[in-house]
Amino acid sequence: MLRALAGADEGVLDQVPLERTRYVGLGGVVLGTAVVAGISMWFALSQVLGGAHVAMLVPTVIWMLIVLNFDRWLVSTVTGTWHRRLLMLIPRLLVSVVLGFIIAEPLVLRVFETAIVQHVIDGRQAVLNAERDRLLACNPRVPTETPARRDCAGARLLASTTEAGVAELRDLESDAEKLRARVGTDRERHDRLFDKATGECAGDSREGMSGKRGNGPLCRRLDAAARDFLVQSHLNRNEKALRTLEGRITAMRGPLAGRQADFAEKIEAGIGERLSALPRPAAPVGLLERMRALQEVTAVNAYLSGATWLFRLFLILVDCLPVLVKLMGGTTAYDRMADHANRRDEEIHDRRLQLRTEARIGELELQAHRDVEDRRRQRRLMDIAGRATEAQTVEPSRTPWTRIAFPENRREILRGSSETPSGRR
The missing domain is CATH 1.10.287 (Helix Hairpins)
Structure with missing residues (x-):
């Protein structure tokens, strides 16, 4: 059976029985490379699917048979003189090298799985922590507070609800405060003018008054000054506008206070929803993540980089063994007889x-x-x-x-x- 895997002709081997051991070994090498290819496919599928399953045996066996027949073809059709064998074996050796790279990568990822998975877990945790810190800095618990970071593009969670109401309430309170100060000043001045006109008409003898009771010229002038100031200062209209602003402020404070009560809970819920979309550290690690993690780990660790390449080259040489054995064996009596036949x-x-x-x-x-x-x-x-x-x-x-x-x-x-x-x- 092993000689059949090497593509040997039993009729020719009957004439040179000493060559049987050679082709038994060559068939064993072909079978060994096929088994290594099957193991590599099993590991690759388990890394892609996140675990092993019985259904993975079907593609594994198919891939093993493909590699088995390919290696059998590589070593079974090379006969003739040494220069002819060399011209035929060198292209096949290059094909074996490419195939060896494909077979070696899943096995390398499996051998260094511990370091690769730990690197992926650390990277995922770092991403989660950085995103949480960014969301917390861009979404303060109190709506009136200013975010601690400026680069908050895409990180604002409730900017269009409570903060908008707080900003509007703040503007109304500012306008009301300004209008209240103006109304207070105008009311105080109007009261002084009105009190002075009333005192003059009543005959008070204070400073700047005539002390004569009655509707005299000074009484009429002071009364007209008080009425003119009331008209020019728009005191009555400003007082009415102030009462309207205070009513709006009072109406907004009630619902806004209710929304602010659960603002912190909403922020926490929004942050949790954002973080749930990121991969968890304990989630299965896929094949592409493993390959990227291996590249990142070996980029900063020269010892690990050398170890991975040595193991990869070893697996490539294992896959190239059928062609190498055929090349290093030279031209034998069986080859000459087979070529003559x-x-x-x-x-x-x-x-x-x-x-x-x-x-x-x-x-x-x-x-x-x-x-x-x-x-x-x-x-x-x-x-x-x-x-x-x-x-x-x-x-x-x-x-x-x-x-x-x-x-x-x-x-x-x-x-x-x-x-x-x-x-x-």
């Missing part, structure tokens, strides 16, 4: 084909000659029939013996037509 088989095939062609050509020539003779015989028969017709139409004065002897003459002519040369009638 192949040449003899080609010669026999060519001779058999030549003889078959010649026989076919001879049959065609013979058939052509028969066709020619048949046509000549048909023409002779037509001539004889024409003469017989002429003899039957002659005068009755002819002697009877001519007509009686004619049939015998005709039979002699017909009998001798095949013996007569083609040029005679």
Whole structure:
């Protein structure tokens, strides 16, 4: 069975029995590379699917058979002299190297799985921590607080709800405070003017007053000044606008206070939802993540990089062993006999084909000659029939013996037509 995997011809090996051990070993090498390829496919599928499953046996066996037949083809069709073998084996060796890289990578990832998986877990945890810190810095628990970071593009969670209401309330309170200060100042000045006019009309003797009671000129002037100030300062209108602003502020504070009560909980829920979309540290590690992690780990660790490449080269050499064994073995007695047998088989095939062609050509020539003779015989028969017709139409004065002897003459002519040369009638 192992010699069959090496593509050996048992008929040729019976003539050189010492070569059997060699091809048993070569078949074992072919089987070993196929088994390594199957193990590599099993590990690759388990890393892609996140675990092992019985259904993975089907693609594993198929891949193992593909590699087995490919290596069998590589070593079974190389015969002849050393330079011919070299020209045939070097391209096959390059193909084996490429195939070895494909087979070696899953095994390398499996051997260094501990360091690779730990690197992936650390990287995932670092990403989670960085994203959480960013979301916390960009979303303070109190709506009135300013975010601690400026680069918060895409990290704001509730910016369009509570903060908008707080900003509007803050603007209304600022406007109300300004209007309240203005109304207070105008009201105080109007009260002084009105009190002075009232005192003058009542006859108070304070400073700047005449002390005369009644509606005198000074009383009328002070009263007009108080009324003019009331009109020019728009005191009544400003007081009405202040009451409207205070009403709006009071109406907004109630719902806004309710929304602010669960603002921190909403922020926490939003942060948790954002973080849940990122891969968890304990989640299965895929094949691409393993390859990227291996590259990152080996980039900073020269010892690990050297170890991975040595192991990878070892697996590539294992996959190239069938071709290398065939190349290093040189030209053996079996190779010479197999090549000689192949040449003899080609010669026999060519001779058999030549003889078959010649026989076919001879049959065609013979058939052509028969066709020619048949046509000549048909023409002779037509001539004889024409003469017989002429003899039957002659005068009755002819002697009877001519007509009686004619049939015998005709039979002699017909009998001798095949013996007569083609040029005679």
